[in-house]
Amino acid sequence: MLEQGITYNTTMGLVAGAIMLLLVVFARAVQRPDRSSVDGWGWMFVSLGLVLAITGTHMTLTWPLEQIPVEGVACCAADNVAFGEPAMLFGLLVVFAGIALIRGERLAFERGVPFDVVSTVRPMLYAGAFGGIGLVLIGVAGVEFGMWGPPPPDEPIARLMGESILERFYVAGAYIITGIAAMVAPFATEHRIVGRIFAGATLVGGMMWTFLGITLFYGHIGFFPH
Amino acid sequence: MTDYEMFTGLPTTVDDGPALRWSQLLVKAVLAALVLGLILTVILWPTVSADVGALTLCITFAVCAGLMVLRQAILAERR
Numbered sequence: 001m002l003e004q005g006i007t008y009n010t011t012m013g014l015v016a017g018a019i020m021l022l023l024v025v026f027a028r029a030v031q032r033p034d035r036s037s038v039d040g041w042g043w044m045f046v047s048l049g050l051v052l053a054i055t056g057t058h059m060t061l062t063w064p065l066e067q068i069p070v071e072g073v074a075c076c077a078a079d080n081v082a083f084g085e086p087a088m089l090f091g092l093l094v095v096f097a098g099i100a101l102i103r104g105e106r107l108a109f110e111r112g113v114p115f116d117v118v119s120t121v122r123p124m125l126y127a128g129a130f131g132g133i134g135l136v137l138i139g140v141a142g143v144e145f146g147m148w149g150p151p152p153p154d155e156p157i158a159r160l161m162g163e164s165i166l167e168r169f170y171v172a173g174a175y176i177i178t179g180i181a182a183m184v185a186p187f188a189t190e191h192r193i194v195g196r197i198f199a200g201a202t203l204v205g206g207m208m209w210t211f212l213g214i215t216l217f218y219g220h221i222g223f224f225p226h
Numbered sequence: 227m228t229d230y231e232m233f234t235g236l237p238t239t240v241d242d243g244p245a246l247r248w249s250q251l252l253v254k255a256v257l258a259a260l261v262l263g264l265i266l267t268v269i270l271w272p273t274v275s276a277d278v279g280a281l282t283l284c285i286t287f288a289v290c291a292g293l294m295v296l297r298q299a300i301l302a303e304r305r
Binding site: 024027160 | 276277278280281283284285287288291292295296298299302303304
């Protein structure tokens with residue numbers, strides 16, 4: 001095992017961001033009156049959700065990040081909770097939402113009735129709203145207990161921030177905004193303002209995770225011993 | 227039967243004409259951001275530090291991804 005242990009949370013962050021950003025595109029595309037089948041979208045959600053579900057479940061059950069001792073940094077045992085558990089929950093929900101889309105559309109076609117996307121995925125959104133409460137609390141706890149900073153001095157890119165609290169608030173913000181998006185998601189279709197909050201939070205949260213994931217692919221590789 | 231309020235997936239409704247105009251504009255913005263970002267990366271990497279260069283590259287890709295997501299969301303599979 002490498003000294004830094006398992007660092008596949010890079011892919012987890014990128015996939016989380018990709019799912020959120022593609023959800024915005026999907027929400028727009030699916031309501032077109034002349035839209036084609038949602039099969040492709042369903043399989044995309046299944047595949048991305050599987051990445052989160054598998055890595056998140058492994059992280060939740062085995063705590064691989066516990067083995068990373070970094071002097072002076074509040075790292076990393078709690079990261080197994082912060083990264084692993086939400087990834088497992090939302091990954092599984094995304095997988096089954098994708099399957100529900102595929103099956104629901106097929107059943108609607110066989111019965112000759114219109115396919116109601118919202119009512120098909122809403123049960124998953126209800127479950128995700130509970131997870132959203134957890135995400136907000138992870139963000140608050142991360143700031144309160146100093147979970148995400150300051151970065152180790154030998155981690156590329158992140159070390160640019162030195163002792164700044166910017167990274168701590170960035171990651172906490174990503175969790176809290178994602179949590180808000182998850183909490184309002186089941187009700188997004190019922191009120192225009194709630195829909196706008198959902199769309200805005202999903203877009204901003206998705207961008208934050210995507211950017212973080214991109215930087216970590218460089219930073220974590222440079223962080224390994226040479 | 228209950229009527230749901232239309233959910234557009236974006237904080238605003240975009241008609242066909244503006245959607246097509248925005249999609250063309252956003253593609254140009256992505257190309258401009260990509261070229262600018264790559265030039266800045268090539269300049270900053272050796273002159274300032276590899277970290278700043280890599281960060282510039284990351285910001286470039288994130289901006290491009292964000293703009294393309296907006297474009298596809300506005301287009302919503304219009305042809």
